Amino acid sequence: MTSPLIRRATESMLSRARWHPLEIIFWAGAFAAIWLLPTRHLILTEIAWLALFALSLDFLVGYAGIISLGHAAFFGVGAYAAALLAKHELINEPVLALFAAGLVAMALGFVTSFLVLRGSDLTRIMVSLGVALILRELANQFGWLTGGADGLQGVTMQPILGTFRFDMFGHNGYAYCLVVLFVLFLVARQIANSPFGLSLVAIKNNPLRAAAIGIPVDRRLIVIYSIAAFYAGIAGGLLAQTTSFASLDVFSFDRSADLLLVLIIGGVGYLYGGLIGAILFKVMQDYLSVLTPQYWPFWIGALLVAMVLIGRDRITGWTTPFRKLAAKLDWRAARRDAAAAEDRR
Amino acid sequence: MLTILFDGVAYGMLLFVLACGLSVTLGLMNLINLAHGAFAMAGGYTTVVLVNSFGVPFFLSLPLAFLVAAVIGLVMERAVYVHVYRKPHLEQVLLTIGLVFMAVAGTDYVMGTSQVFANTPEVLHGQFQFFGVGIGRYRLLIIVVCGVLAIGLQYILTRTRFGSRLRAAVDDQRVAQGLGINVNGIFALTFAFGSGLAGLGGALGTEILGLDPTFPLKYMIYFLIVVTVGGTSSITGPFVASLLLGISDVAGKYYVPKLGAFVIYTIIIVVLIWRPQGLFSRASAK
Amino acid sequence: MTLALETIGLVKQFGGLTATNDVSLKVEAGARHALIGPNGAGKTTLINLLSGVLKPTSGRILLEGDDITGLPQHTRVHRGMVRTFQINQLFGDLTPLETVGLAVSERNGDGMDWWRMAGSKPSLLEEIASVLERFKLADVMNERTAILPYGKQRLLEIAVAIAAKPRVLLLDEPAAGVPEGERHEILASIAALPKDVTVLLIEHDMDIVFSFAEKISVLVNGGLFVEGLPGDVAKDPRVKAVYLGEEVHGQ
Numbered sequence: 068m069t070s071p072l073i074r075r076a077t078e079s080m081l082s083r084a085r086w087h088p089l090e091i092i093f094w095a096g097a098f099a100a101i102w103l104l105p106t107r108h109l110i111l112t113e114i115a116w117l118a119l120f121a122l123s124l125d126f127l128v129g130y131a132g133i134i135s136l137g138h139a140a141f142f143g144v145g146a147y148a149a150a151l152l153a154k155h156e157l158i159n160e161p162v163l164a165l166f167a168a169g170l171v172a173m174a175l176g177f178v179t180s181f182l183v184l185r186g187s188d189l190t191r192i193m194v195s196l197g198v199a200l201i202l203r204e205l206a207n208q209f210g211w212l213t214g215g216a217d218g219l220q221g222v223t224m225q226p227i228l229g230t231f232r233f234d235m236f237g238h239n240g241y242a243y244c245l246v247v248l249f250v251l252f253l254v255a256r257q258i259a260n261s262p263f264g265l266s267l268v269a270i271k272n273n274p275l276r277a278a279a280i281g282i283p284v285d286r287r288l289i290v291i292y293s294i295a296a297f298y299a300g301i302a303g304g305l306l307a308q309t310t311s312f313a314s315l316d317v318f319s320f321d322r323s324a325d326l327l328l329v330l331i332i333g334g335v336g337y338l339y340g341g342l343i344g345a346i347l348f349k350v351m352q353d354y355l356s357v358l359t360p361q362y363w364p365f366w367i368g369a370l371l372v373a374m375v376l377i378g379r380d381r382i383t384g385w386t387t388p389f390r391k392l393a394a395k396l397d398w399r400a401a402r403r404d405a406a407a408a409e410d411r412r
Numbered sequence: 413m414l415t416i417l418f419d420g421v422a423y424g425m426l427l428f429v430l431a432c433g434l435s436v437t438l439g440l441m442n443l444i445n446l447a448h449g450a451f452a453m454a455g456g457y458t459t460v461v462l463v464n465s466f467g468v469p470f471f472l473s474l475p476l477a478f479l480v481a482a483v484i485g486l487v488m489e490r491a492v493y494v495h496v497y498r499k500p501h502l503e504q505v506l507l508t509i510g511l512v513f514m515a516v517a518g519t520d521y522v523m524g525t526s527q528v529f530a531n532t533p534e535v536l537h538g539q540f541q542f543f544g545v546g547i548g549r550y551r552l553l554i555i556v557v558c559g560v561l562a563i564g565l566q567y568i569l570t571r572t573r574f575g576s577r578l579r580a581a582v583d584d585q586r587v588a589q590g591l592g593i594n595v596n597g598i599f600a601l602t603f604a605f606g607s608g609l610a611g612l613g614g615a616l617g618t619e620i621l622g623l624d625p626t627f628p629l630k631y632m633i634y635f636l637i638v639v640t641v642g643g644t645s646s647i648t649g650p651f652v653a654s655l656l657l658g659i660s661d662v663a664g665k666y667y668v669p670k671l672g673a674f675v676i677y678t679i680i681i682v683v684l685i686w687r688p689q690g691l692f693s694r695a696s697a698k
Numbered sequence: 699m700t701l702a703l704e705t706i707g708l709v710k711q712f713g714g715l716t717a718t719n720d721v722s723l724k725v726e727a728g729a730r731h732a733l734i735g736p737n738g739a740g741k742t743t744l745i746n747l748l749s750g751v752l753k754p755t756s757g758r759i760l761l762e763g764d765d766i767t768g769l770p771q772h773t774r775v776h777r778g779m780v781r782t783f784q785i786n787q788l789f790g791d792l793t794p795l796e797t798v799g800l801a802v803s804e805r806n807g808d809g810m811d812w813w814r815m816a817g818s819k820p821s822l823l824e825e826i827a828s829v830l831e832r833f834k835l836a837d838v839m840n841e842r843t844a845i846l847p848y849g850k851q852r853l854l855e856i857a858v859a860i861a862a863k864p865r866v867l868l869l870d871e872p873a874a875g876v877p878e879g880e881r882h883e884i885l886a887s888i889a890a891l892p893k894d895v896t897v898l899l900i901e902h903d904m905d906i907v908f909s910f911a912e913k914i915s916v917l918v919n920g921g922l923f924v925e926g927l928p929g930d931v932a933k934d935p936r937v938k939a940v941y942l943g944e945e946v947h948g949q
């Protein structure tokens with residue numbers, strides 16, 4: 068028995084997860100850049116790992132509603148892990164090493180999640196900030212392992228999958244980062260559209276009610292926190308692998324704070340926010356920091372203040388025309404509406 | 413040993429004066445203000461400039477530092493903070509981080525990057541022995557000033573009309589409004605006063621904490637610790653939390669210099685596991 | 699008769715205030731049991747204790763004979779006890795379809811399923827659709843919950859609980875704030891619940907209470923005051939005194 072209502076409900080549920088034409092264009096463009104923009108591969112590489120990093124923060128801020136001021140902790144652990152694995156030739160193949168770096172960050176995320184879960188937004192901010200500070204201090208103190216304040220030098224990367232070398236123009240580096248980003252994005256997309264992803268939004272909206280329909284709130288948050296840490300660790304690992312270097316600066320507060328800005332520029336809670344934000348942020352940084360290298364943080368600050376005061380909606384509202392256009396382009400949505408109209412008759 | 417305790421107490425009391433404004437604004441307006449340290453920095457630089465460039469006596473510069481920070485606080489409250497009281501915490505965090513960055517880079521531009529000190533008068537230099545305990549004169553000043561302030565604050569909050577109105581507003585804004593209490597006015601006054609205290613703390617602290625444009629970033633975590641551990645329901649909580657933090661930080665850095673920074677974090681983690689809502693939270697519902 | 703739900707000497711104190719005072723309540727399986735009492739009597743607090751939002755100061759709670767006093771909220775739901783809220787507690791960013799879908803899939807144990815897309819199990823969709831239909835939510839199922847009219851939100855508030863297929867249902871003033879003209883929809887949906895679902899209903903509207911309840915408990919100042927059949931409770935002078943006293947007080 069399939070009534071029109073069930074058909075419509077199925078259609079609406081599944082349509083969330085369908086590929087939108089604009090998404091396809093977006094990724095086609097990103098991959099085309101491998102061949103079309105060979106001179107920009109270094110900055111594109113930075114955009115790629117920053118996008119992944121921001122995507123991981125979106126899991127927390129946009130889906131689970133956890134404010135983190137220390138997301139750099141996981142990024143940094145991933146970076147050091149990847150660099151150390153390569154330097155000491157523990158895992159020579161970069162893809163495997165990257166995965167291992169992600170797992171290390173994930174383990175840290177799992178352990179610290181228990182602290183972050185407790186208490187209010189303020190406690191979460193304090194703990195996340197504190198964890199990043201502690202790690203930075205650890206990396207500083209254990210100089211014999213990490214190179215201390217000088218950073219971890221003398222890392223040589225082996226070819227990816229044993230074939231593709233990291234060249235100095237970043238050609239293979241970009242392709243590598245982009246493929247990693249794309250694969251992890253696919254996973255993220257799947258997560259966001261799954262019952263699990265839905266339960267995260269529910270928790271963010273109303274944890275009291277979430278628990279009252281049988282969602283184990285704490286357990287879900289621990290899981291997503293660990294996943295976000297894994298993603299951040301991979302992003303950090305990509306940085307270390309493409310630059311053959313890791314330094315204390317991977318843990319810095321500025322990195323965590325900038326990341327929030329990246330995410331906010333692009334928009335919170337729809338996966339592409341981090342990606343679009345990373346592009347805009349890097350392009351902006353490219354121009355502004357040439358003008359005023361030393362006072363670049365001032366403009367970051369001013370932008371944050373402006374976005375809050377003018378209203379995030381109005382600033383990120385610039386995406387509205389795109390969304391409208393997207394709705395028009397989406398022939399499936401149109402077909403769905405037609406089907407709905409038919410049902411009503 | 414006792415000297416370390418003494419130094420720790422001085423440090424802790426300084427932290428209390430720096431952070432208590434934050435605790436009150438959080439409790440009162442549910443505002444997460446990460447830019448609190450910027451007001452302290454404003455006070456610190458006021459004293460440095462007044463004393464070093466204009467020859468204003470150090471002791472006179474302290475109330476002026478309070479005043480300058482309070483006025484800046486008042487202006488900022490009316491112009492900026494009012495807009496985010498009812499917004500989600502995420503927006504408050506974004507706004508106040510933005511303010512921190514602007515304050516840091518702006519101060520850097522105006523005052524330069526290097527660390528600065530105020531020329532303190534001769535009386536405050538050196539130590540004297542008291543029953544075998546080495547007592548730093550400057551630290552004694554801090555303890556006296558901050559101690560008087562703490563007692564004064566406790567008095568204001570528990571014994572005066574303003575205090576009872578403030579507590580009413582903290583408990584329930586709508587009810588307070590209904591009783592004819594001007595909640596907005598109380599917000600502004602409290603914010604300004606808290607900023608002023610931070611400014612005074614910043615002025616007193618130049619000697620101990622060091623003052624450079626990154627001050628608000630460097631001490632952000634300390635303020636957050638005081639507030640999360642101490643809670644917002646009274647000022648006793650932040651006071652005890654500050655002392656705990658001050659003493660353990662000083663002792664940690666003295667006894668295990670290599671791991672000094674970790675001592676306080678370890679304590680925080682233990683406290684959070686033991687009492688997730690802070691040491692002194694109200695008998696909470698959960 | 700078997701007991702669906704039982705409390706033994708339940709006490710809850712907020713500082714000096716005793717909001718629940720030594721409550722020993724028995725709710726029989728399949729019962730239509732109403733809990734009434736003046737404002738501030740502690741009815742919602744009792745529901746919060748039963749559902750695990752609050753931890754009791756002392757006393758025990760038994761669900762179908764098992765002690766659930768220390769269990770977290772979600773485990774109680776998995777054991778078949780679900781509640782609604784006096785003040786709507788909904789997911790503003792989700793649609794009614796997603797909300798009900800979530801409740802159904804959580805009950806089905808799919809909550810950790812991150813690889814399959816939401817809404818790809820036909821059997822669940824049948825159930826989701828039938829809940830939406832029963833609660834007159836089908837026409838707004840794709841709207842954001844936050845922008846729904848209050849009456850629809852109130853229906854959704856109850857629909858979410860029903861979607862979790864409770865064996866014991868705790869309803870905290872389901873008709874609160876709903877205008878007279880729309881109440882019948884909510885009443886009808888409650889009346890249509892299967893007979894084997896145990897219902898504990900809190901309600902101020904006496905017409906609803908007396909048309910629904912087979913047994914009534916009266917809560918005053920946190921303690922159980924009177925218990926009995928509707929007819930007896932209605933005639934009880936002490937109950938009248940409490941309610942009249944309150945009304946005089948209120949004017």
Ligand SMILES: Nc1ncnc2c1ncn2[C@@H]1O[C@H](COP(=O)(O)OP(=O)(O)OP(=O)(O)O)[C@@H](O)[C@H]1O
Pocket residue numbers: 697712715717735736737738739740741742743744784
């Ligand atoms: N979290 C809490 N902290 C402190 N006091 C509380 C809390 N929750 C409830 N109370 C108090 O407990 C008493 C009982 O409140 P409760 O909400 O249970 O009453 P109720 O019977 O549901 O009233 P109503 O008919 O108005 O819904 C009230 O005096 C209330 O102020």
Ligand SMILES: [Mg+2]
Pocket residue numbers: 741742743784
């Ligand atoms: Mg109630």
